[in-house]
Amino acid sequence: MKILIIGAGGREHAIAWKLSQSNRPVDIFLAPGNAGTEGDYTNIPIDVMDFDGLLHFALTEAIDLVIVGPEDPLCAGIVDLFQEVGIAVFGPDKMSAQLEASKDLTKQFLNKYQIPTANSFTTGDYDQAKAYINQADLPIVIKADGLCKGKGVVICHSLEEAEATLKDMLLDQSFGDSASQLVIEDYLDGNEQSLLCFVSNNQLVPMDTAQDYKKAFDGDLGPNTGGVGVYSSPETADPALKAQIKAILGQIERGLIAEKFSFYGILFIGFMIQDGQAKVLEFNVRFGDPETEVLLPRLENDLLTVFEKTLAGTLKPSDLTWSKQAAVGVVLYSKGYPGAYDNHVAIETLPEDALIFHNGTTTDEAGQLITNGGRVLTPVALADDIQSARQEVYKIVGQIHGESLTYRTDIAKL
Numbered sequence: 001m002k003i004l005i006i007g008a009g010g011r012e013h014a015i016a017w018k019l020s021q022s023n024r025p026v027d028i029f030l031a032p033g034n035a036g037t038e039g040d041y042t043n044i045p046i047d048v049m050d051f052d053g054l055l056h057f058a059l060t061e062a063i064d065l066v067i068v069g070p071e072d073p074l075c076a077g078i079v080d081l082f083q084e085v086g087i088a089v090f091g092p093d094k095m096s097a098q099l100e101a102s103k104d105l106t107k108q109f110l111n112k113y114q115i116p117t118a119n120s121f122t123t124g125d126y127d128q129a130k131a132y133i134n135q136a137d138l139p140i141v142i143k144a145d146g147l148c149k150g151k152g153v154v155i156c157h158s159l160e161e162a163e164a165t166l167k168d169m170l171l172d173q174s175f176g177d178s179a180s181q182l183v184i185e186d187y188l189d190g191n192e193q194s195l196l197c198f199v200s201n202n203q204l205v206p207m208d209t210a211q212d213y214k215k216a217f218d219g220d221l222g223p224n225t226g227g228v229g230v231y232s233s234p235e236t237a238d239p240a241l242k243a244q245i246k247a248i249l250g251q252i253e254r255g256l257i258a259e260k261f262s263f264y265g266i267l268f269i270g271f272m273i274q275d276g277q278a279k280v281l282e283f284n285v286r287f288g289d290p291e292t293e294v295l296l297p298r299l300e301n302d303l304l305t306v307f308e309k310t311l312a313g314t315l316k317p318s319d320l321t322w323s324k325q326a327a328v329g330v331v332l333y334s335k336g337y338p339g340a341y342d343n344h345v346a347i348e349t350l351p352e353d354a355l356i357f358h359n360g361t362t363t364d365e366a367g368q369l370i371t372n373g374g375r376v377l378t379p380v381a382l383a384d385d386i387q388s389a390r391q392e393v394y395k396i397v398g399q400i401h402g403e404s405l406t407y408r409t410d411i412a413k414l
Helices: 010-019 051-060 071-075 078-084 094-101 103-112 126-135 159-171 239-258 291-298 303-312 386-397
Strands: 002-007 027-032 065-068 088-090 120-123 140-144 153-156 182-186 191-200 203-212 215-217 221-224 229-232 264-274 277-284 326-330 332-334 347-349 355-358 361-363 369-371 375-383
Touching: 002 010, 002 051, 010 027, 010 291, 010 303, 010 355, 010 375, 027 051, 051 078, 065 078, 065 303, 071 078, 071 094, 078 088, 078 094, 088 303, 094 103, 094 264, 094 277, 103 120, 103 182, 103 277, 120 126, 126 159, 126 182, 140 159, 153 159, 153 221, 159 182, 191 239, 191 291, 191 303, 203 239, 203 291, 229 291, 229 386, 239 264, 239 277, 264 303, 291 326, 291 375, 326 386, 347 369, 375 386
Parallel strands: 002 027, 002 065, 065 088
Antiparallel strands: 120 182, 140 153, 140 182, 191 203, 191 264, 203 229, 215 221, 229 326, 264 277, 326 375, 332 375, 355 375, 361 369
16 A cells, blocks of 8 residues: 655654554555654655645655644645545645634633633734733633644743743734734643544544643743654553543534534644643644654554555544553754754764764765754653653653754753
8 A cells, every 4th residue: 555644743743653554565655754754665756735736746656645733734725635536645735724824713712612721812903802801810821823833832920021922923913823813721730641532524533642741941931833852651541531621522523513614634622721620722733743753652453554544534542452561752842942943953873773863964975864853852661650751751862863853951850
């Protein structure tokens, strides 16, 4: 079977790695891929937003299945394009993808179907936004409505910080059209948890949970990133919380059906657990990164079969089996990320016998491995418990050397 994975990050590397373990022979292409996927699979130098180029390649190469990794092409309707020519494609159509493309649309959906979430106010008017924050309790959360690659969310602890954020987003247009409208939310304090679900004809089939780390520095300090660490372990939530989340998944399903979605793919639900109560922070409509890098190594099923059942509308919870081991991943990122950082800097040492997913790498003309982005590498380790996996992954981290690389030292430190 010929499979095309669209994307260039650690998520796509992990998907290719897992698909390569299928019981059936597979020929895997990645567009554009990275230095970690070159060799084991076939990289194709086509940008994720070059829809014509991707469609031409898929038709010419007789691709059997397309898997779309990143949010930008999903939200721009790439799935609809492949469906129109009869190519099987894993991912939500453009209508379903708007649940990630617009935070305001998601808020409307959550409120309409009485799904627990933070109170919020949406506006694109600077004066309205300023008046709202002046009467709101602090801290307060300001979110760009559109896609900002995980960086359009600011937790403001002072009125001065909130006003500066409003000016930055609405007046200075730091995120362009993505912040032409803002969602201003009450701040929720608690334990953040990620739950990824396969969605098979609007029916949600949850995976095991994963906990990622958004802040750049130890102690959960610094700016928000796209995620710089993650762990996943066998489900240990108390029965009351599990019942709450199950009820929320049912409410989401009812909403999808009532709104006449035709959702096939992944729904990533960000929860905040506060005083034993679960509230929804956000939706994404694709595999999370770095969550995918710890979830897929724990999945014991043939991922190709899971994809096929999802698209057929027949996937059931019993089709997913999870390892009893825990997995921990630490993201090595370029110094300065998520702000300005040096790029195309040499990575001098990389252990060959470790599980390392490449997020942003390429090679120079001499064949030297170099950085190619903010997040660069995600080594992953599995062990019988979280702390053992944590010790193992930091041993791998210690063997990776690159002048521009840095990382948090407290991932999965419980």
